[in-house]
Structure formats: C-alpha cells, structure tokens
Amino acid sequence: MTDDKVKRRLTTVLCADVHGYSRLMEADETGTLETLRRYRTAIAGLVERHDGRIVNTWGDAVIAEFASVVEAVQCAVEIQQEISNQDSDPPHTPPMRFRIGINLGDVMVDGSDIYGDGVNIASRLQELADPGGVVISSSVYDQVHNKLSVGFDxxxxxxxxxxxxxxxxxxxxxxxxxQGRSFAVDESPTRREEAGPLRIGDRHEPSSWMHVVSDGLARLPRPVAAALTVSAFLLLINVFTGMHKIWFHWPVAALLFGVVLRTALRHRPQSDSKGER
Known part of the structure; x- marks a missing residue:
C-alpha cells in the first residue's frame, strides 16, 4: 500500500470542441485564432457564472466541470446561444461552431486535472453533437429532463x-x-428547423416515413414489432398478387393470436403456479 491513493469524485463534465477546426485554420489562421480566443473568453465567463470551473484547454477543446448537473446543461445552452448571437465572424468565411457533450460520472482527480471514463464519455458525446448543438448522457438526462425549459431527442x-x-x-x-415530450430523432423540432421551410412534397418523403415507422416499431415489444412487420409483408404480397382473392387476413390473425397468447402467458399472476402452504 502507498500513500498516493487515487482520489475520485462524482462530477459533471462538459466537453466543447470546435467543429472543423483544422479546415478553419487552413482558411484563415489569424482570424480563426482571434475568434477562438473571443469565444473562449465568453465560455469562461458563462462557466464561472454557473459555478463551474475550466479544467483544461488544449487546441480548440475546452473541458469544464460542475457540481450541479442542471447548471452544466444550462451553461451549455447559454454557450451555444451566446456564440450564435455574437455572429461577428469575418465575412465570406464559415462560422465557428462548437459541439458540446456533457456526462455525469466518476472521475480520477490529479491536482486540478480530472481523468477517466467520466471525461472520455463527455468527449465522445461531443462528437455526436451537431455544430452548435449539445448531447448529454442518460445519467445527465435523468437529472435534468424535468428541471429545464428545453426539450430532448x-x-x-x-x-x-x-x-x-x-x-x-x-x-x-x-x-x-x-408539454416537454421527448421527440424521436427525426421528428425533433430542431431537425425540422435546420432543414429549412417545408416545401411542397417534403412532408411525404419516403425516407421520413421510413424513419418514423422504424422508430415506432423500435418502441414496441419485439414479438409485437415482428408480428406487425410480417403482417405488413403478407399484405403487400396479397396486394401485388391481386386483391381479387383476399387471403392475408388468415395468417395475420394467426400471428396476432399467437402474440396475444404469448403476452398473456408471460404476464399471468405467479401465484397461480404456487401451492398454498
């Protein structure tokens, strides 16, 4: 045993990173660096306002930690709003946009630095975010989904x-x-806003309907989703082979009966199978 025992703590980690930083630097090194410095100053001010602290900055990344999960998410939202509102990037150049990931997890503490999966997960979540967006882990969502005036996909x-x-x-x-409902990914207001105004014919794009159907099936129990998929397949076969002879309802009825029977047997009271003492 040694006295150098690793210290750990539970904390909320925010990781912010510039989207396409290398491309921006290649186009304009001086302007990109000036913009990055300006945005970092704004980020540091917002982190401090929400009782957080900047842990580290390297390259174009910013790592911060917060004692409060709610304050961390609120800070991330305000960071994206502040950067979007500044809108002072040089003309004819791509705007600088940050992606932010937030995770609540256990970290190792070494002086003023933090390490471990808690930090790594926040970094990976950042990579899933859209430019100008925020992605959070399920541990963060559990703490904030009913405490903030934002929505979640x-x-x-x-x-x-x-x-x-x-x-x-x-x-x-x-x-x-x-009322704060969590939308499916392709139904989210943000995705629709980013896509721009709806044009004639956009509402019924096959890809959109396919995503909606697949998301709906994913929420159902696996036996029910499988039965519905097979039923739809049988219906299509019946349609394309001629509706003058309708036969698909018989195998569909058998499938649905089997699913209902299986569900009923699975959820029957356990007391029926136990003898009285």
Whole structure:
C-alpha cells in the first residue's frame, strides 16, 4: 500500500470542441485564432457564472466541470446561444461552431486535472453533437429532463470510440414543446428547423416515413414489432398478387393470436403456479 491513493469524485463534465477546426485554420489562421480566443473568453465567463470551473484547454477543446448537473446543461445552452448571437465572424468565411457533450460520472482527480471514463464519455458525446448543438448522457438526462425549459431527442445507443454504447440525448434549445415530450430523432423540432421551410412534397418523403415507422416499431415489444412487420409483408404480397382473392387476413390473425397468447402467458399472476402452504 502507498500513500498516493487515487482520489475520485462524482462530477459533471462538459466537453466543447470546435467543429472543423483544422479546415478553419487552413482558411484563415489569424482570424480563426482571434475568434477562438473571443469565444473562449465568453465560455469562461458563462462557466464561472454557473459555478463551474475550466479544467483544461488544449487546441480548440475546452473541458469544464460542475457540481450541479442542471447548471452544466444550462451553461451549455447559454454557450451555444451566446456564440450564435455574437455572429461577428469575418465575412465570406464559415462560422465557428462548437459541439458540446456533457456526462455525469466518476472521475480520477490529479491536482486540478480530472481523468477517466467520466471525461472520455463527455468527449465522445461531443462528437455526436451537431455544430452548435449539445448531447448529454442518460445519467445527465435523468437529472435534468424535468428541471429545464428545453426539450430532448433520444438518440438511442450510438457507437462511440473506445466507449461502450450508451443511450444519449440531443438537447433542443428552442424550448419544450408538447408539454416537454421527448421527440424521436427525426421528428425533433430542431431537425425540422435546420432543414429549412417545408416545401411542397417534403412532408411525404419516403425516407421520413421510413424513419418514423422504424422508430415506432423500435418502441414496441419485439414479438409485437415482428408480428406487425410480417403482417405488413403478407399484405403487400396479397396486394401485388391481386386483391381479387383476399387471403392475408388468415395468417395475420394467426400471428396476432399467437402474440396475444404469448403476452398473456408471460404476464399471468405467479401465484397461480404456487401451492398454498
């Protein structure tokens, strides 16, 4: 045993990174560096205002930690709003946009620095965010989803480099809609706003309907989703082979009966199978 025991603590880690930083530097090194310095100053002020602290800055990244999960998310939202509102980038150059990831997790403490999976996950979540967006882990979502006037889109389990897949959420900064309901990814207000005004024919794009259907099936129990998929397939076969002879309803009825019976047996009271003592 040694006296140099690793110190740990539970904290909220915010990781911010400039999207396309290398491309911006290649186009204009001096202007990009000046803009980065200006935005870092604004970020530092907002972090301090929300009782956080800047842990480290290297390259174009900013790592901060907060004692409060709510303050961390609120700070991230204000950072993106502040950067968007400044809108003072040089003309005819791409705007500088940050991506932010937030995670609540256990970290190792070494002086003023923090390390470990808690930091790594925040960094990977940042990579999932859109430019100008914020993505949070499920541990953060559990703490803030009913405490802030923002919405959330569930991204599901996305693969992340050197990190086990986990459920993450995109923060929609236009405010809560429909009483704070969490939208599916492709139904989110943010995604619709980014796509621009709806044009004639856009509402019925096949890809949009396919995403909506797949998201709906993903929320159902697996046996129900499988039965509905097979039923739809049988219906299509019947349609394309001629509706003069309708036969698809018989196998569909058998499938649905099997699913209902299986569900009923699975959820029957356990007391029926136990003898009285």
């Amino acid at each position: 569930c991204l599901g389990q996305r693969p992340m480099k050197n990190v086990a897949p986990m459920t993450s959420y995109r923060v929609t900064m236009s405010g809560r809609t429909d």
